[in-house]
Amino acid sequence: xxxxxxxxxxxxxxxxxxxxxxxxxxxxxxxxxxxxxxxxxxxxxxxxxxxxxxxxxxxxxxxxxxxxxxxxxxxxxxxxxxxxxxxxxxxxxxxxxxxxxxxxxxxxxxxxxxxxxxxxxxxxxxxxxxxxxxxxxxxxxxxxxxxxxxxxxxxxxxxxxxxxxxxxxxxxxxxxxxxxxxxxxxxxxxxxxxxxxxxxxxxxxxxxxxxxxxxxxxxxxxxxxxxxxxxxxxxxxxxxxxxxxxxxxxxxxxxxxxxxxxxxxxxxxxxxxxxxxxxxxxxxxxxxxxxxxxxxxxxxxxxxxxxxxxxxxxxxxxxxxxxxxxxxxxxxxxxxxxxxxxxxxxxxxxxxxxxxxxxxxxxxxx
Amino acid sequence: xxxxxxxxxxxxxxxxxxxxxxxxxxxxxxxxxxxxxxxxxxxxxxxxxxxxxxxxxxxxxxxxxxxxxxxxxxxxxxxxxxxxxxxxxxxxxxxxxxxxxxxxxxxxxxxxxxxxxxxxxxxxx
Numbered sequence: 001x002x003x004x005x006x007x008x009x010x011x012x013x014x015x016x017x018x019x020x021x022x023x024x025x026x027x028x029x030x031x032x033x034x035x036x037x038x039x040x041x042x043x044x045x046x047x048x049x050x051x052x053x054x055x056x057x058x059x060x061x062x063x064x065x066x067x068x069x070x071x072x073x074x075x076x077x078x079x080x081x082x083x084x085x086x087x088x089x090x091x092x093x094x095x096x097x098x099x100x101x102x103x104x105x106x107x108x109x110x111x112x113x114x115x116x117x118x119x120x121x122x123x124x125x126x127x128x129x130x131x132x133x134x135x136x137x138x139x140x141x142x143x144x145x146x147x148x149x150x151x152x153x154x155x156x157x158x159x160x161x162x163x164x165x166x167x168x169x170x171x172x173x174x175x176x177x178x179x180x181x182x183x184x185x186x187x188x189x190x191x192x193x194x195x196x197x198x199x200x201x202x203x204x205x206x207x208x209x210x211x212x213x214x215x216x217x218x219x220x221x222x223x224x225x226x227x228x229x230x231x232x233x234x235x236x237x238x239x240x241x242x243x244x245x246x247x248x249x250x251x252x253x254x255x256x257x258x259x260x261x262x263x264x265x266x267x268x269x270x271x272x273x274x275x276x277x278x279x280x281x282x283x284x285x286x287x288x289x290x291x292x293x294x295x296x297x298x299x300x301x302x303x304x305x306x307x308x309x310x311x312x313x314x315x316x317x318x319x320x321x322x323x324x325x326x327x328x329x330x331x332x333x334x335x336x337x338x339x340x341x342x343x344x345x346x347x348x349x350x351x352x353x354x355x356x357x358x359x360x361x362x363x364x365x366x
Numbered sequence: 367x368x369x370x371x372x373x374x375x376x377x378x379x380x381x382x383x384x385x386x387x388x389x390x391x392x393x394x395x396x397x398x399x400x401x402x403x404x405x406x407x408x409x410x411x412x413x414x415x416x417x418x419x420x421x422x423x424x425x426x427x428x429x430x431x432x433x434x435x436x437x438x439x440x441x442x443x444x445x446x447x448x449x450x451x452x453x454x455x456x457x458x459x460x461x462x463x464x465x466x467x468x469x470x471x472x473x474x475x476x477x478x479x480x481x482x483x484x485x486x487x488x489x490x491x
Contacts, residue, residue: 039400323402
């Protein structure tokens with residue numbers, strides 16, 4: 001794909017004049033990093049507040065009298081029990097229980113608002129239109145900005161009064177720069193923060209207003225990746241795909257209690273069997289004992305040098321100050337704390353299986 | 367007296383007699399971003415020109431470092447083990463990556479001097 005054919009974010013000009021290094025991501029030209037660099041942007045988000053342009057993600061509106069019940073035929077989450085304003089992380093499943101995409105479902109009162117991965121947008125829209133009776137409308141003239149980090153609440157409250165009262169995984173409409181925006185208290189960094197869905201033509205003004213606060217900085221996709229990896233959060237296409245079930249992905253909690261009893265979601269048979277007998281593989285955290293990062297695709301071996309799995313996401317955690325990774329290992333062969341080896345450039349390097357996440361999340365639950 | 371040459375791969379080599387010290391340029395470290403790990407993989411080995419000698423890992427990705435000339439790799443900068451960020455902070459001095467004994471000093475003629483390298487940088491920017 002040539003650069004001229006790439007989709008541009010509504011705040012593309014802001015990226016360019018802020019020194020962004022732009023890269024192709026899911027058909028969009030998006031900022032990998034700005035002048036601060038990945039490490040400093042990561043630390044800034046954990047200590048102050050980072051503004052992320054995630055306008056490439058798919059925003060979809062579902063509307064219909066039985067939309068929640070219909071949606072439950074595609075996901076294992078308990079959607080019917082969602083109260084107005086509340087939101088839930090869930091996954092679209094195929095008939096084997098494999099994950100087609102991960103998404104956030106929000107009860108926006110008179111409709112359901114969902115956010116899906118950019119790379120899966122077309123596939124997801126088709127999947128929903130083929131399987132849902134309700135109206136499926138892609139919100140194409142919207143931007144999505146995420147403000148993440150411990151100072152997010154203080155900054156956003158000055159621009160969108162009332163957001164401080166939102167609790168983690170809840171949402172509301174707020175007036176921002178004279179325009180109604182849909183704001184959720186959520187994100188994908190392990191920090192407290194907000195995602196702001198807004199009309200595309202307001203994105204520049206709102207982004208600049210947020211950035212006028214001295215503690216807010218633009219943060220690129222590079223730091224977004226290291227932040228979510230430290231927080232133990234999955235990236236679709238790396239840590240999740242159509243051959244991986246929620247049980248294997250250690251996302252068993254996305255299957256609602258009522259859904260476990262009543263079923264009615266794709267892949268029920270396989271998932272029920274895995275819940276009963278255990279899954280063949282499991283997603284775990286991996287800490288290389290040395291300083292060499294172990295990247296995506298790195299093979300994992302037990303101490304008898306038998307291959308037991310591979311890394312799905314790996315790199316360096318700036319807050320942890322060391323290489324970190326997550327990956328899939330054979331379930332029966334491994335326990336938290338187990339010593340393993342990772343094959344990096346032909347050398348077996350010592351590593352430890354650890355619990356996720358690598359950092360303590362700072363969500364605003366109370 | 368030592369002289370410094372530059373490659374199109376954005377490496378520098380400072381040559382004193384038969385011994386060369388190799389690192390990456392300011393432009394290269396800026397492109398790579400925050401460096402978190404360095405490994406010289408061909409220590410005590412003979413390498414051809416343009417053969418990979420070291421790996422430099424940034425937060426985001428791993429990049430190969432090639433030898434600008436042929437020679438024997440005789441040492442690695444041990445200080446980078448605990449402070450790989452020295453390549454970002456001081457790429458042309460304390461952030462050097464490996465030392466080598468040159469097999470064929472005439473190969474230096476194919477590299478650039480500082481003025482040519484600056485022109486080269488302008489042409490690719």
